Amino acid sequence: MSPKTSKASESGGRNEALTPGRIVVLALAVLTLIFIFQNTRPTKIRLLIPEVTVPLWTALLAMWVIGVLCGASFAYFRKRRR
DSSP states (O other): OOHHHHHHHHTTSSOOSOOHHHHHHHHHHHHHHHHHHHOOSEEEEEOSSOEEEEEHHHHHHHHHHHHHHHHHHHHHHHHHHO
8 A cells, every 4th residue: 555545544535624724714714704794884984075985894995905906016016127
């Protein structure tokens, strides 16, 4: 019997379901859902002239997306110069 088949038969023939990375992602997902459900009240945001009313979690998500896009574009242009 090869080492691969003996290890697979010992662990039940499947990969580990809960790796440390998966546990961290699951915990972050749960915390994100808790944060969203806690911040559903409408919030007024003034964008130069118009005033927009959105749930707080939506505004924070939009700011996060803008930040990620700015960071990604900065990294892209920095890599391109080299």
